[in-house]
Amino acid sequence: MRAALTRYRIIAYIVGVVLIVLVVIGMPLKYIGDNATVVETVGPAHGFLYMIYLIAVFDLGRRARWPIGRMLLVMLAGTIPFVSFYAERKVARWTRAQADATDPVAVTS
Numbered sequence: 001m002r003a004a005l006t007r008y009r010i011i012a013y014i015v016g017v018v019l020i021v022l023v024v025i026g027m028p029l030k031y032i033g034d035n036a037t038v039v040e041t042v043g044p045a046h047g048f049l050y051m052i053y054l055i056a057v058f059d060l061g062r063r064a065r066w067p068i069g070r071m072l073l074v075m076l077a078g079t080i081p082f083v084s085f086y087a088e089r090k091v092a093r094w095t096r097a098q099a100d101a102t103d104p105v106a107v108t109s
Contacts, residue, residue, distance in 0.1 A: 001060070001063045001064060001095065001099060002099070004056070004059050004060040004063050004064075005060060005091075005092065005095045005096075007056050007059070007060075008056045008057060008059075008060045008088075008091065009088055009091075009092060011049065011052050011053045011056045012053060012056075012077075012078065012084050012085075012087065012088040012091075013084075013085070013088065014049055015046070015049050015050055015053045015078045015084055016078070016081075016082070016084035016085050016088070018042060018045060018046045018049055019046055019078070019079075019081050019084070020081050020082065021038070021042055022038070022039065022042045022043060022046050023081045024081070025038055026038035026039040026042050026043070027039065050078055050079075053075075053078045053084075054075055054078075057071060057074050057075050057078075058071065058075075060091070060095065061074065064094070064095055064098055073087075074087055074091055
């Protein structure tokens with residue numbers, strides 16, 4: 001489960017940064033500056049990366065045996081700027097707490 005958590009944390013960070021670039025830089029340039037270059041470049045990249053994010057959340061949620069509601073909320077966190085960073089921290093705490101509770105060796109290592 002540790003590898004799934006690492007994969008999730010990396011892609012959550014990347015998706016969060018790309019979404020912020022898209023919303024904070026790309027959208028104002030498109031609608032105020034009449035320059036859609038950033039949106040046309042970063043938008044499809046974000047869409048592709050978000051699909052990877054969904055797979056990573058599903059993989060981690062399945063391994064951690066999350067309820068479907070939690071998995072869906074974490075999946076939605078990748079659609080709101082800055083929320084993916086908060087969700088990433090919460091997920092890391094949940095997963096580590098669950099690992100500590102189920103694996104006594106993990107507590108000592």
